[in-house]
Amino acid sequence: MFDPSKYRTFRFTERSLSADGVVRLGYALDDEHEFVEELEVPVPEGADLARVEPILDLLHWVAGVSYYKTAAPPEVAFEGAVPGPAAADFLEALYSEGLGEFAVVNHLPALPRPKFPREGLVREAPARSLSRVLVPIGGGKDSIVALEIVRRSGLDFTLFSVRDNPAMQRTAAVAGVEHVVAQRRLPLELLGELNRSGALNGHVPITAIVSCVALLTAALNGYDAVTLANERSASSGNVVYDGIEVNHQFSKSARAEALLRGAVAETGAPVDIFSLLRPASELGIARTFAGMPAYHGAFTSCNAIFRLDPALRASSWCGNCPKCRFVFLILAPYMEPSALEAIFHKPMLDLEDQYEGFALLTATGGHKPFECVGEEEESAAAILLLADDERWKDHTVVARLVREVLPTRHPDVAAVLRLSDAHNVPDELIEHVHALLGA
Numbered sequence: 001m002f003d004p005s006k007y008r009t010f011r012f013t014e015r016s017l018s019a020d021g022v023v024r025l026g027y028a029l030d031d032e033h034e035f036v037e038e039l040e041v042p043v044p045e046g047a048d049l050a051r052v053e054p055i056l057d058l059l060h061w062v063a064g065v066s067y068y069k070t071a072a073p074p075e076v077a078f079e080g081a082v083p084g085p086a087a088a089d090f091l092e093a094l095y096s097e098g099l100g101e102f103a104v105v106n107h108l109p110a111l112p113r114p115k116f117p118r119e120g121l122v123r124e125a126p127a128r129s130l131s132r133v134l135v136p137i138g139g140g141k142d143s144i145v146a147l148e149i150v151r152r153s154g155l156d157f158t159l160f161s162v163r164d165n166p167a168m169q170r171t172a173a174v175a176g177v178e179h180v181v182a183q184r185r186l187p188l189e190l191l192g193e194l195n196r197s198g199a200l201n202g203h204v205p206i207t208a209i210v211s212c213v214a215l216l217t218a219a220l221n222g223y224d225a226v227t228l229a230n231e232r233s234a235s236s237g238n239v240v241y242d243g244i245e246v247n248h249q250f251s252k253s254a255r256a257e258a259l260l261r262g263a264v265a266e267t268g269a270p271v272d273i274f275s276l277l278r279p280a281s282e283l284g285i286a287r288t289f290a291g292m293p294a295y296h297g298a299f300t301s302c303n304a305i306f307r308l309d310p311a312l313r314a315s316s317w318c319g320n321c322p323k324c325r326f327v328f329l330i331l332a333p334y335m336e337p338s339a340l341e342a343i344f345h346k347p348m349l350d351l352e353d354q355y356e357g358f359a360l361l362t363a364t365g366g367h368k369p370f371e372c373v374g375e376e377e378e379s380a381a382a383i384l385l386l387a388d389d390e391r392w393k394d395h396t397v398v399a400r401l402v403r404e405v406l407p408t409r410h411p412d413v414a415a416v417l418r419l420s421d422a423h424n425v426p427d428e429l430i431e432h433v434h435a436l437l438g439a
């Protein structure tokens, strides 16, 4: 049996990057269990591997969260480089708040709170320019809107994914832009075996891992920045636990972005990272995306497409999860019922058995689901828009949401759609964010 409470220390053992782009990340739980994760990142001939070592370290520390979570021990130890102060701040947030949902579902008495050393080298932040950018795409609508913003700016850009799936491939084909892919191999057999014998399991702050793989790829291949598509709504949490607002999307939040940017600056790498969609809500992004029909047959926002086991992975919308419901709901005010049915293959807002799931998006009947769904206010705003929409108002679920949910909600649609000034988008791009996402 695996008894999580008996472990004291999670160790960062070794990491390496070979000239052909193979990354090995090593970890151990006390002296008992060793974990090795492998990645393959695109790397040009003759790349200066030594120059990217600090970003490789950051990736090593961040990706460790998948293995730390098996026991969530009180201490961490380092056999190689140690984090500097900004990286330590980021990691302490990631290994506690980033594991908030994990703590809730495992009924831990408190969030894990390992202390990270902070004596690592702080390199001088380089002068940055912005001419070539790497645009991560996850197969969903947000990264499509982000790539179209970058396209309009005239910057040179390449699409990037960690692992490939059909939605990403379709997106890249419609965009007609080069798409590079990094592969990622977790020791799934070992994790599964440990989980079956009692190891802890739960959600990890995956966007932080994807961001660091993108940063490493960018640094190796001479890109100036990684442009994420994390929206303003991703900063809102789900429940309060142990004095913290636990957020399923923690590593997409504005707070995580600020901490990551600090950690990246400390590496001295000439690569920036920021979220292009930070000023916008999901409802605002959906309004823009509705006007991009070329992508409607390509994208999939359902998370079932990300399952690592091919036997469990969906190729498109599952049509019965919080993410499918949320995306259907926020697109509905801006699309025809027939167009949405063509995407989801079912009239989700006309199916009575979907009512509870839709109501939950406004935290009616429980808390907002632990999924990548927007703020309760914006789901309520979408319902308010549908209430007066001849195309939608008589759909069974819409009519019931209007009757049973709206009387207790007072969404301000204009406020939900307004762009915020709180973002890290540079001058070269912000006017294009406003042009595409502004009213």
Ligand SMILES: CC(=O)N[C@H]1[C@@H](OP(=O)(O)OP(=O)(O)OC[C@H]2O[C@@H](n3ccc(=O)[nH]c3=O)[C@H](O)[C@@H]2O)O[C@H](CO)[C@@H](O)[C@@H]1O[C@H](C)C(=O)N[C@@H](C)C(=O)N[C@@H](CCC(=O)O)C(=O)O
Pocket (backbone or CB within 6 Å): 066, 067, 186, 188, 191, 201, 202, 203, 204, 205, 206, 207, 208, 209, 248, 249, 250, 251, 252, 303, 304, 305, 306, 307, 308, 309, 371, 372, 373
């Ligand atoms: C696809 C999915 O939603 N997976 C979540 C699910 O895991 P499941 O067991 O159903 O499938 P797998 O993802 O294939 O995982 C297999 C095992 O591997 C572990 N694992 C996976 C990836 C990783 O980086 N580290 C790992 O240790 C995993 O724990 C399984 O044991 O349930 C899990 C437990 O709640 C979730 O952690 C899985 O979530 C994935 C990491 C994932 O990719 N999720 C994204 C779709 C997601 O949630 N994105 C959020 C961003 C959240 C953030 O803060 O970054 C979003 O889009 O908003």
Ligand SMILES: Nc1ncnc2c1ncn2[C@@H]1O[C@H](COP(=O)(O)OP(=O)(O)OP(=O)(O)O)[C@@H](O)[C@H]1O
Pocket (backbone or CB within 6 Å): 136, 137, 138, 139, 140, 141, 142, 143, 144, 160, 161, 162, 163, 207, 210, 227, 228, 229, 230, 252, 300, 301, 302, 372
């Ligand atoms: N496997 C991946 N490879 C590259 N980038 C990814 C991957 N998964 C997520 N991302 C990126 O992480 C950020 C957050 O992902 P998110 O799922 O919100 O975006 P999305 O897939 O574009 O849109 P949607 O909300 O419709 O699913 C985006 O910038 C997205 O491109």
